[in-house]
Amino acid sequence: MNNSPDRIIIFDTTLRDGEQSPGATLNVAEKLEIARALARLGVDVIEAGFAYASPGDFEAVQKVAQTVGTENGPVICSLARAIKTDIKAAAEALKPAAKARIHTFISTSDIHLQYQLKKSRSEVLAIAEEMVAYAKSFMDDVEFSPMDAGRTDSEYLYQVLEAAIAAGATTINIPDTVGYTTPKEFGALIKGIKENVPNIDKAIISVHGHNDLGLAVASFLEAIENGARQLECTINGIGERAGNAALEELVMALHVRRQYFNPFFGKATESTEPLTNIDTRQIYKTSRLVSNLTGIMVQPNKAIVGSNAFAHESGIHQDGVLKNKLTYEIMDAQSIGLTDNQIILGKHSGRNAFRTRLKELGYELSESDLNKAFVRFKEVADKKKAVSDRDIEAIVNDEIRQPPELFRLELIQVSCGDLSRPTATVTIRTPEGEESTDVAIGTGPVDAICKAIDRVIGVPNELIELSMQSVTAGIDAMAEVTIRLRHQDKIYSGRAANTDIVVASARAYIKALNRICADLQTTAQAEPAAL
Numbered sequence: 001m002n003n004s005p006d007r008i009i010i011f012d013t014t015l016r017d018g019e020q021s022p023g024a025t026l027n028v029a030e031k032l033e034i035a036r037a038l039a040r041l042g043v044d045v046i047e048a049g050f051a052y053a054s055p056g057d058f059e060a061v062q063k064v065a066q067t068v069g070t071e072n073g074p075v076i077c078s079l080a081r082a083i084k085t086d087i088k089a090a091a092e093a094l095k096p097a098a099k100a101r102i103h104t105f106i107s108t109s110d111i112h113l114q115y116q117l118k119k120s121r122s123e124v125l126a127i128a129e130e131m132v133a134y135a136k137s138f139m140d141d142v143e144f145s146p147m148d149a150g151r152t153d154s155e156y157l158y159q160v161l162e163a164a165i166a167a168g169a170t171t172i173n174i175p176d177t178v179g180y181t182t183p184k185e186f187g188a189l190i191k192g193i194k195e196n197v198p199n200i201d202k203a204i205i206s207v208h209g210h211n212d213l214g215l216a217v218a219s220f221l222e223a224i225e226n227g228a229r230q231l232e233c234t235i236n237g238i239g240e241r242a243g244n245a246a247l248e249e250l251v252m253a254l255h256v257r258r259q260y261f262n263p264f265f266g267k268a269t270e271s272t273e274p275l276t277n278i279d280t281r282q283i284y285k286t287s288r289l290v291s292n293l294t295g296i297m298v299q300p301n302k303a304i305v306g307s308n309a310f311a312h313e314s315g316i317h318q319d320g321v322l323k324n325k326l327t328y329e330i331m332d333a334q335s336i337g338l339t340d341n342q343i344i345l346g347k348h349s350g351r352n353a354f355r356t357r358l359k360e361l362g363y364e365l366s367e368s369d370l371n372k373a374f375v376r377f378k379e380v381a382d383k384k385k386a387v388s389d390r391d392i393e394a395i396v397n398d399e400i401r402q403p404p405e406l407f408r409l410e411l412i413q414v415s416c417g418d419l420s421r422p423t424a425t426v427t428i429r430t431p432e433g434e435e436s437t438d439v440a441i442g443t444g445p446v447d448a449i450c451k452a453i454d455r456v457i458g459v460p461n462e463l464i465e466l467s468m469q470s471v472t473a474g475i476d477a478m479a480e481v482t483i484r485l486r487h488q489d490k491i492y493s494g495r496a497a498n499t500d501i502v503v504a505s506a507r508a509y510i511k512a513l514n515r516i517c518a519d520l521q522t523t524a525q526a527e528p529a530a531l
């Protein structure tokens, strides 16, 4: 890659930093599905995981490298601490990729050096240099991150970056790990690096930032004005704590405000050349996929992909938009792939129409998954007249994208009301194939359901979130229930959709419990490395 590209390199870290969101754990098949969607979206680099962290992470990086890392596909990257074992594992997992990158990092702020690493500045500088050179012995494309760069002494930061570039780093990534800097400060940090690191012309400047103060996207845009050419971001802005800079916001800012940004790339203001390689019409689909697979809902007022992002409520706005969209809309909903689909499926729609619509929505199901989804579609179509795209998405999510189904709900019956004590009866099929039935009383129907299920499955947990959303408008709408549980300090989520909220709640709860049980089975095999 040219070290001063005339467009932005989009480095997607949904599968690595995004997966560090509490409760967002994805299995290998789910990671592959997201990686394929990211390739369709047109990202330049996919950070597929942290290969050394666990056998599951290693396998995910390797599978993404094998499947998506083709000659014309994106660069596939693995994170690695500045430790030989990590770097070696990353190189090994990345072998099948046509284009691969090792991303190695070490903290450089005094607070991290003193309390976390317990090392001096000179020791860290030497490690950075040595480990970049070690990574370089495996491949040419090496990225180096001085973690907590936003709070690192700038003179020391320049020295570390100079050493890393001299040792072979082709990208130097500047992380605002704790989301502390203001956009102006972040822009000045990039400017300082450009002016004070003597060999900076040999590397691409990248930025990585967290949204603790809600400033990540603004800081990145300021960084671009000062010379950053790679942005590390995630779909829907998911990630550690308050998340990362959101890919869709960055890309659409560069798309909608191209004329403003063109001069920073040495282009004429009127140039219509895109500033990223992203196919913006894939944005909405990819956002829905990531939300469905991670169980992390997109807030309605989220920029670009929230359900209200293109909805006009006030009479004055509606009036203006009817007269001319440009009065209150700065971008077209179709530019992110939101379509007004006129053809609604219903109970008379056949398998072919269903398959075609799934394809249009970006789902390619195997024949057996298609059969399962079609049976569910018919059930839903019997209950509600019109089955919308969102309903179909909910069906696929509920029926096909299951965590390992260890326990299965066979029956649920609830009685409740203001004159009776909420009581739930459940029958669950255990992994051994036996049916077990139990009953519980709760403060409300959902409490009774969870208590009855707990009596059968018996995995201790704390329910930390239960949210219910109707998939579409109307009294016959399907409800989508998302449940998040805490078990031994880890968060697990489950999501299910049904026209009956009681059934959806029970299924979502069992899905989250299945994730815990699957995790308990695999954690015995490997102790993950701490990030």
Ligand code: KIV
Residues within 6 Å of the ligand: 017, 079, 105, 145, 147, 148, 175, 176, 177, 178, 208, 210
């Ligand atoms: O936030 C951070 O500093 C990171 C690094 C590993 C790049 O995620």
Ligand code: ZN
Residues within 6 Å of the ligand: 017, 175, 177, 208, 210, 240
């Ligand atoms: Zn991060």
